[in-house]
Amino acid sequence: MSDYSIGTRCVQAGYTPKNGEPRQVPIIQSTTFRYDSSEAMGRLFDLKESGYFYTRLQNPTNDFVAAKIAALEGGCAAMLTSSGQAATFLSLFNICECGAHIVASSSIYGGSFNLIAVTMKKMGIRASFVSPDCTEEELNAAFCEDTCAVFGETVANPALTVLDIEKFAKAAHAHGVPLIVDNTFPTPINCRPIEWGADIVIHSTTKYMDGHGVAVGGAIVDSGNFDWLAHADKFPGLCTPDESYHGTCYAESFGKEGAFITKCTAQLMRDFGCIPSPQNAFYLNLGLESLHVRMPRHVENAQAAAEFLDAQDKVLKVNYPGLPGNRYHGLAEKYLRGGGCGVVSFELSGGREAAERFMGKLKLIAIETHVADARSCCLHPASSTHRQLNDSQLAAAGVAPGLIRVSLGLEDREDLLADLKHALEAV
Numbered sequence: 361m362s363d364y365s366i367g368t369r370c371v372q373a374g375y376t377p378k379n380g381e382p383r384q385v386p387i388i389q390s391t392t393f394r395y396d397s398s399e400a401m402g403r404l405f406d407l408k409e410s411g412y413f414y415t416r417l418q419n420p421t422n423d424f425v426a427a428k429i430a431a432l433e434g435g436c437a438a439m440l441t442s443s444g445q446a447a448t449f450l451s452l453f454n455i456c457e458c459g460a461h462i463v464a465s466s467s468i469y470g471g472s473f474n475l476i477a478v479t480m481k482k483m484g485i486r487a488s489f490v491s492p493d494c495t496e497e498e499l500n501a502a503f504c505e506d507t508c509a510v511f512g513e514t515v516a517n518p519a520l521t522v523l524d525i526e527k528f529a530k531a532a533h534a535h536g537v538p539l540i541v542d543n544t545f546p547t548p549i550n551c552r553p554i555e556w557g558a559d560i561v562i563h564s565t566t567k568y569m570d571g572h573g574v575a576v577g578g579a580i581v582d583s584g585n586f587d588w589l590a591h592a593d594k595f596p597g598l599c600t601p602d603e604s605y606h607g608t609c610y611a612e613s614f615g616k617e618g619a620f621i622t623k624c625t626a627q628l629m630r631d632f633g634c635i636p637s638p639q640n641a642f643y644l645n646l647g648l649e650s651l652h653v654r655m656p657r658h659v660e661n662a663q664a665a666a667e668f669l670d671a672q673d674k675v676l677k678v679n680y681p682g683l684p685g686n687r688y689h690g691l692a693e694k695y696l697r698g699g700g701c702g703v704v705s706f707e708l709s710g711g712r713e714a715a716e717r718f719m720g721k722l723k724l725i726a727i728e729t730h731v732a733d734a735r736s737c738c739l740h741p742a743s744s745t746h747r748q749l750n751d752s753q754l755a756a757a758g759v760a761p762g763l764i765r766v767s768l769g770l771e772d773r774e775d776l777l778a779d780l781k782h783a784l785e786a787v
């Protein structure tokens with residue numbers, strides 16, 4: 361399937377039925393699998409053979425869909441998780457143990473920030489946050505002897521900053537550690553971070569990959585490019601025997617292309633159990649089959665909304681990398697060839713009161729804590745996600761009281777623009 365172009369992979373990669381088998385990805389809704397002998401099953405437990413024995417570790421439906429996502433990102437192996445948060449955590453914890461340090465972009469999803477800065481800190485894993493706009497010197501200065509991973513987000517939710525993937529990959533590799541990139545917003549249709557040097561790519565599939573707002577999920581993709589054994593002292597979990605798996609050394613037994621995902625499945629999925637249901641993997645696959653058709657429409661609608669808003673007197677500022685005046689426009693032209701994503705944020709000059717009025721007048725665009733869905737939706741952070749903050753605390757968090765985030769769906773552009781126009785008139 362890797363010979364085919366991206367749209368064909370969206371439709372068909374990951375599952376090829378044999379003679380007489382179901383044409384659609386089958387939902388293997390079974391927690392367990394039957395074997396002829398204990399010895400046959402034992403070989404699976406020894407990781408000597410691959411196969412299924414318990415859905416907490418692996419399930420065929422999930423694996424078909426993970427294989428499709430690996431094909432889309434140009435990776436060699438992938439796994440699904442029950443949420444994007446689980447994907448972020450497992451991808452980092454697979455290589456960072458107590459005492460490790462992470463260098464992360466400060467412009468990342470709030471849930472990822474909290475996970476890294478607060479929860480993983482309690483596990484003895486420290487982090488240094490750097491601005492995505494930092495210089496190479498500032499970036500290099502954030503590393504220390506214990507640094508085991510670099511983390512960033514291609515297009516950050518909700519700040520809409522664009523990561524200079526090559527700059528971050530170069531610094532990571534100079535320090536002998538991998539770059540992990542959250543590619544949720546552009547999806548592999550608009551950016552494939554592995555082509556720019558990222559080693560591991562993760563997703564909240566809850567967003568555009570599902571695209572219909574039906575299933576929370578995540579994915580982890582390994583490029584197979586990072587040489588763990590060349591930096592064995594930093595990655596004991598991959599490069600020394602795992603006593604919980606009969607002394608298997610993942611990097612030696614499974615090589616560059618198999619070590620990361622095999623360890624993450626056999627060890628972390630076994631212990632944390634954050635596996636999606638096969639039914640949810642099936643829904644995700646339905647979304648993936650039209651991802652290449654939907655993404656350009658999300659981008660077209662967002663570009664039109666950004667241009668419309670940018671021309672309005674009542675709008676102070678519009679954040680969208682597709683606008684020529686945007687500070688990330690150059691990076692967007694380099695990394696986001698199909699355009700960025702369908703999310704735009706903007707600030708009304710009338711502040712909090714104007715934003716509340718505007719939101720109340722929308723008819724088609726619904727008020728929701730969600731993005732990247734077929735239906736357009738919007739959020740006023742100051743009166744929802746950031747409600748507990750006063751105006752000066754909001755300013756410190758980089759959220760203006762009049763800031764509105766809108767996720768442009770797949771509706772017709774003229775109806776969306778008319779809704780924005782009508783609501784602006786009421787301000």
Ligand SMILES: *Cc1c(COP(=O)(O)O)cnc(C)c1O
Pocket residue numbers: 443444445446469471472513516517542544545563564565566567576577578
């Ligand atoms: C939503 C989101 C997450 C978290 O994913 P869940 O599926 O909600 O757990 C992580 N990263 C980004 C960029 C997101 O937008």
